[in-house]
Amino acid sequence: MQTANVNRLTPYLFMAPALIVMAVALMYPIGYMIYASFLNWNPSQRIGEAEWVGFSNYINLLQDDAFRESLWVTLKFAAIVVTLEMIIGVGLALLLDRNIRGMSVLRTIFILPMMIAPIVVGLMWRYMYHPTVGIFNRTLKSLGLEPIPWLSDGSWAFTSVIIADIWQWTPFIFILSLAALQSLPRSALEASRIDGATPWQQVIYIKLPLMMPVLIVTLLLRLIDAFKVLEVILVMTNGGPGLSTEILSLRINRTAAEFRELGEAAAMSNYLLILLLLLTVAMYLYNKAVEARAARLRAAAGGDA
Amino acid sequence: MPQIVFDQVEKSYGSVRVLPPLDLSLNDGEFTVLVGPSGCGKSTTLRILAGLETLSGGEIFFDGAPIGALEPKERDIAMVFQDYALYPHMNIAKNMSFALRLQKAPKSEITEKVQRVADMLNIGHLLDRKPAELSGGQRQRVAMGRALVRDAGTFLFDEPLSNLDAKLRGKMRTELAEMRDTIDKNMVYVTHDQVEAMTLGDRIVVMNEGTIQQQGSPEELFKSPVNMFVAGFIGSPTMNFMDGALQQAESGLSVTGDGYTLPLTAEDAARLHNATSRDVVVGLRPSSFERNASLPGQVALKVVVAEYLGAQSVLVTHCGQQELLVEMQSAAPLKAGTTETFGIRTDEIMIFDKASGLRL
Numbered sequence: 001m002q003t004a005n006v007n008r009l010t011p012y013l014f015m016a017p018a019l020i021v022m023a024v025a026l027m028y029p030i031g032y033m034i035y036a037s038f039l040n041w042n043p044s045q046r047i048g049e050a051e052w053v054g055f056s057n058y059i060n061l062l063q064d065d066a067f068r069e070s071l072w073v074t075l076k077f078a079a080i081v082v083t084l085e086m087i088i089g090v091g092l093a094l095l096l097d098r099n100i101r102g103m104s105v106l107r108t109i110f111i112l113p114m115m116i117a118p119i120v121v122g123l124m125w126r127y128m129y130h131p132t133v134g135i136f137n138r139t140l141k142s143l144g145l146e147p148i149p150w151l152s153d154g155s156w157a158f159t160s161v162i163i164a165d166i167w168q169w170t171p172f173i174f175i176l177s178l179a180a181l182q183s184l185p186r187s188a189l190e191a192s193r194i195d196g197a198t199p200w201q202q203v204i205y206i207k208l209p210l211m212m213p214v215l216i217v218t219l220l221l222r223l224i225d226a227f228k229v230l231e232v233i234l235v236m237t238n239g240g241p242g243l244s245t246e247i248l249s250l251r252i253n254r255t256a257a258e259f260r261e262l263g264e265a266a267a268m269s270n271y272l273l274i275l276l277l278l279l280t281v282a283m284y285l286y287n288k289a290v291e292a293r294a295a296r297l298r299a300a301a302g303g304d305a
Numbered sequence: 306m307p308q309i310v311f312d313q314v315e316k317s318y319g320s321v322r323v324l325p326p327l328d329l330s331l332n333d334g335e336f337t338v339l340v341g342p343s344g345c346g347k348s349t350t351l352r353i354l355a356g357l358e359t360l361s362g363g364e365i366f367f368d369g370a371p372i373g374a375l376e377p378k379e380r381d382i383a384m385v386f387q388d389y390a391l392y393p394h395m396n397i398a399k400n401m402s403f404a405l406r407l408q409k410a411p412k413s414e415i416t417e418k419v420q421r422v423a424d425m426l427n428i429g430h431l432l433d434r435k436p437a438e439l440s441g442g443q444r445q446r447v448a449m450g451r452a453l454v455r456d457a458g459t460f461l462f463d464e465p466l467s468n469l470d471a472k473l474r475g476k477m478r479t480e481l482a483e484m485r486d487t488i489d490k491n492m493v494y495v496t497h498d499q500v501e502a503m504t505l506g507d508r509i510v511v512m513n514e515g516t517i518q519q520q521g522s523p524e525e526l527f528k529s530p531v532n533m534f535v536a537g538f539i540g541s542p543t544m545n546f547m548d549g550a551l552q553q554a555e556s557g558l559s560v561t562g563d564g565y566t567l568p569l570t571a572e573d574a575a576r577l578h579n580a581t582s583r584d585v586v587v588g589l590r591p592s593s594f595e596r597n598a599s600l601p602g603q604v605a606l607k608v609v610v611a612e613y614l615g616a617q618s619v620l621v622t623h624c625g626q627q628e629l630l631v632e633m634q635s636a637a638p639l640k641a642g643t644t645e646t647f648g649i650r651t652d653e654i655m656i657f658d659k660a661s662g663l664r665l
Contacts, residue, residue: 188391
């Protein structure tokens with residue numbers, strides 16, 4: 001009896017080291033951040049000296065125009081880049097899903113942007129957007145057109161940041177869509193050709209619906225990432241001009257480093273965390289639903305066989 | 306229902322030629338079976354006919370009109386795939402009506418057609434299900450149903466029964482045979498299973514390595530194969546082949562080899578009289594043997610294994626160094642290890658040229 005009890009504990013014993021590491025490395029910082037978000041805490045103070053202010057950081061933030069602006073910029077940014085990246089990425093995948101000579105080389109070139117460090121991407125685009133020596137404005141000038149204030153005008157800066165993000169992250173969607181396309185059942189596509197579907201009808205009625213599970217996961221992954229974007233924008237515009245490109249991560253960074261409001265920065269991080277958590281839960285629920293449906297289908301098929 | 310003519314149709318992938326120039330005509334309203342071992346080009350031929358593969362040369366004619374450049378949908382064909390190729394995200398009704406919906410047929414007509422075909426195939430109660438919810442046999446029926454709803458002039462079947470288990474395959478084969486008689490369409494059926502070919506085909510086209518070996522009715526192919534390949538491919542259990550030599554004796558022409566000497570019929574003797582080569586291969590169907598001492602041909606065989614199949618048994622025997630299959634009634638069991646004398650119906654002996662494999 002006693003041996004049996006010990007035996008049952010064995011797996012937990014083996015898991016304990018990993019669990020402890022995780023608790024220290026993951027739970028502690030998150031708990032620390034949640035605790036800090038209830039404090040009025042200046043970096044010069046030790047955490048014990050900081051004043052407990054309850055939910056006032058959260059309430060203040062909701063009334064803070066700069067935070068609301070930043071949240072809006074973040075939402076707008078994420079929505080626009082992810083939509084455009086999905087359209088371009090899936091579109092490219094649909095176009096390039098064929099046997100072209102040198103396709104593997106082409107595919108590697110396509111995913112290169114994704115592999116470059118974000119800081120480098122930011123620097124690269126900043127130089128290309130440079131008002132006088134940047135390639136864009138020099139090209140415009142040589143064509144006899146007016147130069148564009150890529151990074152110095154609020155709405156242009158927002159557009160420029162979006163273009164850079166699309167350049168960097170469309171390949172991610174492209175590569176996953178292509179993988180999804182190439183795993184589609186060939187014979188179903190041939191059957192649709194015989195049934196009289198045009199290439200467009202094949203895309204709409206067969207390919208896209210069959211790719212949907214992959215596309216939804218890709219979309220959620222990309223959304224989660226887009227909400228956390230920092231480096232490229234930090235290097236390109238540092239949030240400016242004004243607050244036009246100040247996404248939440250930047251705002252958090254500035255609140256902590258410039259305004260020295262650690263409690264408020266922590267509360268802001270928690271808002272972002274909640275937002276991402278909602279997306280993650282949505283993804284989890286979606287996966288659950290898909291699995292449950294697959295299990296139901298299997299059971300139904302088994303019962304009739 | 307067009308008459309289909311292949312005129313010097315060729316197919317190559319890069320430098321690999323899978324189909325040398327091929328001539329074939331399929332008559333109106335006929336059930337044609339393309340049969341052959343894997344890689345013989347039968348599926349490629351069907352896919353070219355469907356328009357899923359492009360032609361590398363030659364042309365296909367439907368009632369005299371060239372169709373080689375047409376898209377599959379312009380050829381008025383329906384096809385049943387080996388893996389069924391159902392659309393996994395659509396329910397059965399949607400699967401079956403896909404082509405009609407693309408043609409923008411009236412809703413009432415679509416519903417009516419789908420229901421009629423579904424009832425005919427006993428899948429009427431499954432219309433709301435997804436393909437994944439069906440068993441293999443039901444999916445097979447849906448695939449048939451999807452082709453039938455189209456009401457196309459030509460039906461193509463690409464090994465439609467090969468993914469089913471043996472029992473279900475037999476059942477579906479019977480249903481297909483019934484369907485063949487009720488539906489007056491061109492049907493082209495590809496299979497590697499000679500039993501399917503024999504039971505379903507009005508006409509069988511035997512292919513090997515991209516070339517047509519012989520075409521004709523099941524009976525023609527069984528009774529008068531033109532070469533060793535067809536003789537060996539058609540019929541189950543397969544035909545026995547033994548090396549031999551023609552010999553002129555005082556009683557007439559005979560063929561002799563390791564462990565046997567068989568007299569040939571006068572008819573065969575007359576035809577083979579001028580045969581240039583004396584080295585031949587003797588083809589003997591397992592069903593040509595009989596335990597009958599009054600038959601002209603007699604041979605002593607050592608029984609190695611007796612495979613009991615119910616009413617029939619297949620004996621694996623040795624004639625000299627060569628293995629022979631003999632089909633016998635199970636009523637008089639023979640023990641393995643004994644040597645027995647069997648009679649052979651000499652009019653069923655086939656003689657092939659050893660070098661070319663052609664029937665002499």
